[in-house]
Amino acid sequence: MHNLGAESVALRKDPYKIDIKLWLYIIFFTLICALRGNTGIDTMTYVHYFKNGFYGGNLTNVNGEWAFWYLCDFLSSNSIHFFVGLGICAFLQIFFIVKGLLPYKVLLVYFPIILFGGDLFLCMTGIMRQMVSASIFLFATKYIVDRRFVSYLLLIIFASLFHYTALGLIFLFLVPVRLDVSNLRVLLLMIYVLCVVVGDLAPYLLLSDNVIYTVSFVTNGQYEWFVDMLNEGNTAFEIKAFGPMQLSYFLSGFAVIWFGPQIGRKYGDVMPQFKLWYLFAVIYSCLYFLLCNISHLVLRPILYLQLFQAIILSLIIAEFVRRGKERIVYRQAVMWLIIIIWTSITWNVIKNSSLPDEFVTYNFFL
16 A cells, blocks of 8 residues: 555646545555454454344334445345445545545555554454544545535534444534644643543543443443443453553654644645644544543544544654655654554554454454
8 A cells, every 4th residue: 555655646646536546555455354354343243234234134223324234234135245344334434534635645655554553454444333434524624624514514424324423523613723733742742641641540530420421422322331330430451551552652642742843834834634633633642541541432432533643643754754865863763653653553463362352463254
């Protein structure tokens, strides 16, 4: 995908049209996702749905998310292999990501480094429906910047047909698009470190009624057992040790904030969506550490913003590669940043390699 993205940039064709190289970029991602085995925490659940439809094909009880459940019913009722369903969802993910980043093709060159080097790929395969919605939201941010509410609303409604929580994104249209926080490095670092400390030392103080209600809403009543656990305070098993993976996540968020002024000066005025994307990336970085020790389910709402951290990291790498042609320090910075990002997936594979139902390492369904 990296090479295909670079070849697309070299073609110098219409930046608003998907060329043959980017179609191959899309097809490659679609195929590896469609043909995967147990890669991604909920993959086998999706396989079950594609094989059996919505609770055995009873669509009368569907409460929203019609696009996904009708897809499941269509595949199961026509005995179509489940990899078609996995492929359709993967296609929608990468198609809207490409469409969203198309005016800035250089991002598509370095995006695969973040996609496969961090935990983003596992999110896109594990919480597949929500990441379809998140990808549509990424594309829809252009309409936030352009102040075109109707176009934005229609895309969010479409996204909600895969995961109904996307409807909450409607309110993000109110975010001030001209707000530039990229030059507030000291303040943002203080907030970031505070979120890390508070999230690590006092996770249960965050278990307010509002958080519990949010979990119930986000999971659409499908995890009532977990809501009961929150009420009872029995979530100690969710607390994350600050090991190599958490360190990788921390340094990734740190890089987003630390190098903000440099990329802000370069792209703040020439990339219309930069200020909004950067704001979302910082919010994701902070909220991840504030909430991660409560539960992975509490994190679900902010995963709509995960793609923006990946985009900003891609932009940092792209800028450092450009500067590295003249100064070796930037080439070294790129190397270290990639090592930091890739540490998370490397350690995740090692940590899970001995588990019987391991879902981290990529494998084919065959």
